[in-house]
Amino acid sequence: MSTPEPRISIVIPVYNEEAILHAAVVDLVDRLSTLDWPYELILAENGSRDRTVEIAEGLAERFDQVHTFSFGQPNYGGALKQGILRARGEFVICDEIDLCDTDFYVRAMALLETNEADFVVGSKAMHGASDERPFVRRVATKVINGMLRISLGFRGTDTHGLKAFRRAAVVDVARSCLVDKDLFASELVIRAERGGVRLVEIPVRVLEKRQPAIHLFRRVPNVLRNMARLIYAIRIQG
Numbered sequence: 661m662s663t664p665e666p667r668i669s670i671v672i673p674v675y676n677e678e679a680i681l682h683a684a685v686v687d688l689v690d691r692l693s694t695l696d697w698p699y700e701l702i703l704a705e706n707g708s709r710d711r712t713v714e715i716a717e718g719l720a721e722r723f724d725q726v727h728t729f730s731f732g733q734p735n736y737g738g739a740l741k742q743g744i745l746r747a748r749g750e751f752v753i754c755d756e757i758d759l760c761d762t763d764f765y766v767r768a769m770a771l772l773e774t775n776e777a778d779f780v781v782g783s784k785a786m787h788g789a790s791d792e793r794p795f796v797r798r799v800a801t802k803v804i805n806g807m808l809r810i811s812l813g814f815r816g817t818d819t820h821g822l823k824a825f826r827r828a829a830v831v832d833v834a835r836s837c838l839v840d841k842d843l844f845a846s847e848l849v850i851r852a853e854r855g856g857v858r859l860v861e862i863p864v865r866v867l868e869k870r871q872p873a874i875h876l877f878r879r880v881p882n883v884l885r886n887m888a889r890l891i892y893a894i895r896i897q898g
Contacts, residue, residue: 666700666725668769669747669827672755673704673739678711680869681757685719685726688760692725695766701726704743707734737844744834747827754823754845758869761822767862768824777860778829779852782822788863804846804883811891812850816861819846829857838893843886850894 670688674681685701692699703716705728716728729746731739744752751772753765761782768780784791785805791798801818808814823845830852837847853859 664698666698666749668697668699668751668753668765669702669749670699670753670755670765671702671704671740671743671747672757672760673706673736673743674708674712674716674757675706675734675736675739676708676710676712677757678708678715681712681715682719684757684760684869685723688762689723689725691760691762695762699725700748702743702746703728704731704739705729706731706736706739735841737840737842741834741837741840741844741848744827744831750827752825752827752830756821759822759866761864764822764862764864765824768822771860771862772824772826777858779825779849779857779859780823781816781818781849781859781861782824782864783816783818783861784821784864784866785817786861786863790863790865790867792865792867804887807887808846808850811887812894813854814850815853816849816859818861819849821845821866822864823849825852825857833857838897839886839890841886842883843890847890847893850890854894 688701703726705713705716713730720726720728731742740754751769753768755761764782771777771780783789785801805814805818808819833851833855834848837844837851839847
């Protein structure tokens with residue numbers, strides 16, 4: 661059975677998610693059915709070593725709206741960027757498999773469809789948000805956002821996590837991003853902000869369904885290297 665051309669593309673990077681992938685996608689598809697949106701769900705697999713690829717392919721066979729591709733290496737930012745570039749919808753929503761926050765989808769789409777914004781960021785750090793992650797992860801978010809404000813003049817409260825945007829307004833920004841892995845999402849938001857894209861933050865509740873696929877302290881060296889790359893890319897390369 662053919663499906664209508666998607667108006668909304670939902671992009672979710674997945675890495676070693678065999679424990680929750682099937683249940684999360686089935687639940688998300690079920691909740692989206694009540695919204696009556698023509699959509700596609702893009703699972704951007706990146707370098708998994710478990711059954712994630714097999715499960716994602718099975719979901720794509722079961723649901724016409726679900727598509728999947730493999731980026732080929734563990735690279736969250738690279739997979740997210742590729743998913744955005746593959747998206748066909750007028751609007752793109754970037755989500756996390758352990759969140760699947762359809763309440764954010766509805767609130768963000770209301771702002772986009774009424775032309776109040778071109779880019780909506782779901783902030784877990786602004787007033788009214790509820791960040792229920794472990795203390796160390798909350799502190800790490802504050803540190804990274806502080807570094808972005810000091811080094812690059814970032815004016816918001818969060819860059820990583822839930823996002824929704826008008827594809828035409830942001831796709832060239834995504835294409836121009838030079839940093840991948842952990843900080844692609846930060847570069848996307850900061851370049852959009854600096855480029856005059858109408859960006860709005862809304863508070864979200866973050867309650868993760870599982871431990872992060874990569875331990876926080878193992879990510880620190882890569883985050884610091886990519887932070888230096890990000891500062892160079894924006895300040896020097898432009």
